[in-house]
Amino acid sequence: MYQRLPEWLKTKVPVGANYARIKSDLRGLNLHTVCEEARCPNIGDCWGGGEHKTATATIMLMGNECTRGCRFCSVKTSRTPKPLDSNEPEKVAVAISKWGLDYVVLTSVDRDDIPDGGSEHFAKTIRLLKKKAPHILVECLTGDFRGDLDCVARVANSGLDVYAHNIETVESLTPYVRDHRATFRQSLKVLEHVKKIKPSLITKSSIMLGVGETDQEVMDAMKELRKIEVECVTLGQYMRPTKRHMKVYEYVTPEKFEYWKKVGDDLGFLYTASGPLVRSSYKAGEFFISSVLRKRQQELGVGSGIAEVRE
Numbered sequence: 001m002y003q004r005l006p007e008w009l010k011t012k013v014p015v016g017a018n019y020a021r022i023k024s025d026l027r028g029l030n031l032h033t034v035c036e037e038a039r040c041p042n043i044g045d046c047w048g049g050g051e052h053k054t055a056t057a058t059i060m061l062m063g064n065e066c067t068r069g070c071r072f073c074s075v076k077t078s079r080t081p082k083p084l085d086s087n088e089p090e091k092v093a094v095a096i097s098k099w100g101l102d103y104v105v106l107t108s109v110d111r112d113d114i115p116d117g118g119s120e121h122f123a124k125t126i127r128l129l130k131k132k133a134p135h136i137l138v139e140c141l142t143g144d145f146r147g148d149l150d151c152v153a154r155v156a157n158s159g160l161d162v163y164a165h166n167i168e169t170v171e172s173l174t175p176y177v178r179d180h181r182a183t184f185r186q187s188l189k190v191l192e193h194v195k196k197i198k199p200s201l202i203t204k205s206s207i208m209l210g211v212g213e214t215d216q217e218v219m220d221a222m223k224e225l226r227k228i229e230v231e232c233v234t235l236g237q238y239m240r241p242t243k244r245h246m247k248v249y250e251y252v253t254p255e256k257f258e259y260w261k262k263v264g265d266d267l268g269f270l271y272t273a274s275g276p277l278v279r280s281s282y283k284a285g286e287f288f289i290s291s292v293l294r295k296r297q298q299e300l301g302v303g304s305g306i307a308e309v310r311e
Contacts, residue, residue, distance in 0.1 A: 058106075058141070059096070059106050060075075061088060061092070061106060061122060061125060062081075062084055062088070062108045062109055062118045064076060065077070065078040066081070066109035066110050066111075067079065067081060067110050067112040068110040068181060069179055070168075071245060072208065072211070072238055072245060073241070074242060084111075084114070084118065084121055088121070089125035089128050090128060092128075092129065093128035096129055096133065096136065097133035102137065102290060103290055104136055104138055104139070105139045105140070105141055105164075106126065106129075106140050106160075112146060116145075117151050119155050122155045123154050123157075124158075126138055126140065126158040130159045137289070138162070139164055139289075140155055140162070140163055140164065141165065141166065142155055142163070142190075143182075144182060144186050144190050147189065149190075152190050156194045156198045156201060157197070157198065160201070161201070162201065162203075162204055163198075163201050164204040164205065165187060165194075166187070166207075167184060167187045167188070167207060167225070168187075168206065168207065168208055169211055169213065170207070170214075170220070171184040171185075171217070172213075173217075176212075176246075184221075187205075188225075188228055191203050191225070191230050192229075195228065195229045202231050202270070202289060202292070202293070203232070204231065204234070206233065206279070208236060208238040209236065209252045209256075209257075210238045210250050210251060211246070211248075218235075218260065219263065222260075222264060222267055226269065230269075231269060232272075235257065235260050235261075235264075235272070235275075236274075236275065236276065236279050237252055237277070251276075252276065254276060257274045258274070261273075261275075270292065271289065
């Protein structure tokens with residue numbers, strides 16, 4: 001049966017000078033963002049700065065064709081994606097350094113066709129960006145690199161500030177929601193390894209609600225994340241991109257999302273972003289994380305390895 005979209009999930013058409021400038025630059029440089037590819041409802045606020053005046057964007061590296069086919073994702077799937085653009089790290093670094101952003105998220109399609117999963121491409125982009133714009137905080141939202149922890153380490157040691165990897169859903173629904181090459185336990189190992197080799201990095205994950213999960217399963221998933229010291233978690237509503245994708249099981253109410261925020265706080269997460277329109281890359285969370293990193297820098301002093309944050 002067709003479910004009418006609740007009022008709390010309706011958003012405004014994106015407008016604004018910053019939004020227009022970023023969109024124009026992306027087209028000119030042939031760069032992609034997950035904001036557009038995943039049809040994110042928050043694109044106007046994030047690119048424009050939003051209520052916190054923290055302009056953010058999520059750049060999608062390595063093209064817009066993914067070797068995996070998760071049932072919730074609108075990014076195109078291909079067994080043979082186009083070869084990597086060796087100039088992309090430089091183009092991304094140049095573009096971002098002039099956009100006036102405070103916080104950038106670098107993500108990518110899964111590239112199982114490349115021996116290192118594109119991890120060196122990720123790392124090079126981060127190194128160049130930090131060199132050109134050291135004030136910008138960099139979060140990477142990576143795939144699982146087929147469980148290759150050397151690839152995980154390569155990205156974690158590249159100079160970023162936040163390492164994110166999404167479990168996406170509860171353990172029992174993972175085979176139904178995600179590509180068969182992605183497993184719940186493999187995702188936990190990625191996040192656990194980041195903390196093991198680089199304890200100073202903030203780690204982050206995300207869970208979609210409304211795909212058929214039970215409350216106990218969500219609770220268990222959040223507890224698993226805390227066991228491996230994940231510090232930030234986001235919970236948002238799954239929204240069906242097209243009729244080819246899996247159906248929405250239910251539209252979770254704002255009140256229930258508030259409940260999960262309290263649960264996250266009680267479990268000891270540094271930050272819990274929970275709401276119908278919350279996504280893994282979410283402007284309010286980035287504003288909060290920016291503040292945390294600024295405070296840590298002041299406490300640790302110069303040479304801490306944490307990027308300077310512009311006031």
